[in-house]
Amino acid sequence: MLGKLDWSAIPFDQPIPLIAGAIVLVAILGVLTWVVVKGHLPYLWSEWITSVDHKRIGVMYILLASVMLLRGGSDAIMMRIQQAVAYQSQGYLPPEHYNQIFSAHGTIMIFFVAMPFVIGLMNLVVPLQLGVRDVAFPTLNSVGFWLTATGALLVNLSLVVGEFARTGWLAFPPLSELSYSPGVGVDYYAWSLQISGVGTLVAGINLVTTVLKLRTKGMNYLRMPMFCWTTLASNLLIVAAFPILTATLAMLLLDRYLGFHFFTNEAGGNIMMFMNLIWAWGHPEVYILVLPAFGIFSEVVSTFSGKALFGYRSMVLATMAICVISFMVWLHHFFTMGAGPDVNAIFGIASMIIAVPTGVKIYNWLFTMYGGRIRFATPMLWAVGFMVTFIVGGLTGVLLAVPPADFMLHNSMFLVAHFHNVIIGGVLFGAFAGFEYWFPKAFGFRLDERWGKLAFWFTFLGFFITFVPLYIAGMLGMTRRMQHYDVAAWRPWMIVAAIGMAVLTIGVICQIVQIVVSIRNREALRDRTGDPWDGRSLEWATSSPPPVFNFAFNPDVRGEDAYWDMKARAQQQSLERDRPDYQDIEMPRNSPTGFVCAFFATIMGFALIWHIWWMVILGGLGAWATFVVFAWRDHDEYVIPAEEVASIDRVNIEERRNLVSMAGAAR
C-alpha cells in the first residue's frame, strides 16, 4: 500500500536531522497558524500564490532562494566544523550522514539557491527593462516557479522522511546505481531535479521568448540593457542544456527502477557516457548562473559610475561568445579519466579561451568606472568585490584547465576553492548586488545602507578567510569530501576555514538584520520617485513598486540607456507629456494552475520515490486534469479601465516631474 515507506524511514536514532526537522516543522506550522489566525490567507492566495504577475513571481523565486540559502548554509557550517574537528578522529558526524550533507549542500546551493535567485531577478526585472507588461507566458511562469518549489520541498523532506543521496551533487554512477545506493536517497535527488528542471525549462522558454518577441517599440537589439542580453544568453543555455540533464537523469532512473543498463557495470553499460552527458549540461550550467550576474554588474557599475557602459557592443559580443564556447569545454571536468593527451589538450585550450571574453568584460567594467562619478552604495560594493574575487577564481580555473595541473589538483580542496570562488564571488555576489539594487523597485523603499555595507564586508572577508585556506590545503594534497583525516599539515587550514565560515555567517546575519531594520524604517526609506539610484534603464521609469501593468504606455525607445535619455530630454523640454490619453489595459487573470500542478507534482514525486504506484497514477491524473481545466477556461484576461490607469499613473507622473525639475535645479 505504501510502497517502501514505513516507520524505519524516520531517522529516530539520529538527533540532528530530527531536531532540525522538528524546528522547521514548528516554524512552518507557526507561520501557517499566524497567517490563518490573522486572516491573511485570502490575501496570500489571491495576491501571491495564484499571481501570474512576473514581479510577484520574481519575488517569490527570490524568497525561495533565500530560505534555501539558509538551509544550504547550515549544511556548510556543519561540514566546516566537521573538517575542523575530524583530525585523527571521527568528528561529530557519522560518515554516511556527512556524505548526505555534502550532497544536499551542493544540490541545494546550485538548484535551489543560485538558480531561483537569478531566475527570480530576471523575472522581476527583464520585462520592466524591455518596457513591456509581462513575460510571454504568464501562467506558465507561475507553473515554473511552483515546480521549482516542489523540488525544494522534496529535497528538504528527505531530511526527515528517508535519506538523501550520498553521491555528491552530480550522482555519478556506478555509486548512484541501485547496487551501491539501494536506499531512496538518489531517488529523492533525481526526482526533485527532474521536477524542478521542468520548471527551469519553462522559465527559460518564457524568458527567451520575452526577450526576442516582446520588446517595446524602438527597443532594437543594440539598445537592450546589458542585463537583458545576459538573460537572453543564459536562457538560451537553459533551453539547450536542461533537456540534457532531464535525459541523463531519466536514464539513471530507468537503470534504478527498471533494471536498464545505461550506466551499470554489467551488460555493457557505459559510465563515461554519464560523465559526458552530465557535464555537457553541467558546464553550461555554471554559465547559466554567472551570465545573469555579469549582466547585473554591468547595470550596477554603469549606474553608480554615472556613465554609459563602456564598450557596450564588445560586451554583447563577449556574452554571446561565452554562450557558445561554454558548450564546447565540458570535457575539462574529466581530464583524468583517460581520454588521452590529444583530446585533453584540445579541451584544455578551448577552456582557456573562455577567459578571453570574460577578460573583455572585466576591462569594460573598469573602463566604465574610469573617469566616472562613482558612488559606493551597497550594490556597487558587491560589484567591486566581485571583480576582485572573480579574477582569482577565473585564474585558478585557467590553471585547472591545464591538463597536467589538473592531474595534480583534480578532486582536491583546490578544486573546491576554485568553484566556490567563482560561484560565491560571481553568482552570489551578483545576486546580492541585484537584490540591493532592485529591492526599492520591488517594494518601494530602500534597504538600510549601513547594515548592507557591514554585510558586504563580513561576507567579503569571510569568503577569503574560508577559501584561501582551501586552496592551500588542496596544494598540500587534501582531497575533497573527506569525513576525517590524519595529516597534521591540513589541520590548521581547516581551522582557519572554519573561522572564515563564522565570519561569513555574521555577514548573513547582517543581511537578515538589514532587511528587518529596513522594513521597520520603511517610511523613512520610502522612495517615491521610482528612481532611487538615478538609473539609466526603463525599469526606473515607472513607479516603485510598479503597478500590475508596469507602464501606463508602452515606452518608445530612442537609444541606449532609454530612461537616461528620456530624463535628459524631459529636462530640456522641462515637461513630460501633459495630458496623456489613457487607454484600457488587458492583463492576464490570476490562476491557481501553477500551485495546483505543483501540488500534484509533489504527490507524484513523493510517490515515485517511495514506489507507491497508485499514488503516482493519482498525481499524474491530477496534473493532467489541471491542465485541461486551465485550457478550458473562457476568460483569461481582465481589463483595467482607462480611468483607473490614469489615476494610478498620475501620482507617478507628478513625482517624476518633481524629480526632473529638482535634478534640473541641482545641475
Added chain:
Amino acid sequence: MTMTATAGHAQADPHHVGLVIEHPGPAPKRIVTAYGFWIFLLSDIVMFSCFFAAYAVLSGQTAGGPRGSEIFEQRNVAIETVCLLLSSFTCGMASIAADVRNRFWFYLGMTVTCLLGLIFLVIEFREFADLVARGYGPSRSAFLTAFFSLVGCHGLHVSAGVLWLLTMMAQVFAKGFRADVLRRMMCFALFWHALDIVWVGVFSVVYLLGSAA
C-alpha cells in the same frame, strides 16, 4: 516581418546615422505563442539527441544478446513509417480546415490522424511485447536498453500527442474555432510534425543502420 524600416529618430541615436531599423514593439500573440512552442520543440529535440547519442554509444554492447539485425522486422517498421508520414499529412489537412473554420474536414482530418497514430502505437507495442516475451527485454543488454528507451521515448511522445489531439477535438467541439483554440491547434500541429521528423531519425539510425549491421 516584425521589422519595418524607417528613417525616424536617427539623430537621437549616436550609433546610427541615416537609416535605422526600428523595432515596432511586441509581436502579436499568435507569433509569440508559436515562437515559444518552437523553442520548446527545439529543447525536446535536444533531449531526443541524448537518447540518440546513448543509442550510438551502446548499440554495439549486446552483452551476448541479440543484435539489431536479428530482431528488427522491416515490414512492421515500414508500416509504422507510412502511418506516421500519412498522419502528418492528415494533420496538415486538419490545420488548414481549422484555419478556414470547416468543422467537417477538421474532425475528419483529426480522426484519421488519431487512427494512424493509434495503429503506429499498436504495432510498436506489439513489437516491444514480442521482444520481452522472447527474453529480449530492455534489461537484457545495454544495446536493448538504448533501443527500448529511444524508440519508447518517441512512442511516449506519440501517446501524449494522441491525448492532446483528443483534447483538441473536444475543445473545438465545445468552444468552436476561438482564437486561443486555434493557437493551440497550431502548437499541436507543430508537435505532431516534429514527432515525424524524430521518427525519420529513429527509422534511419536504429532500423536502417541496425539491419545493415
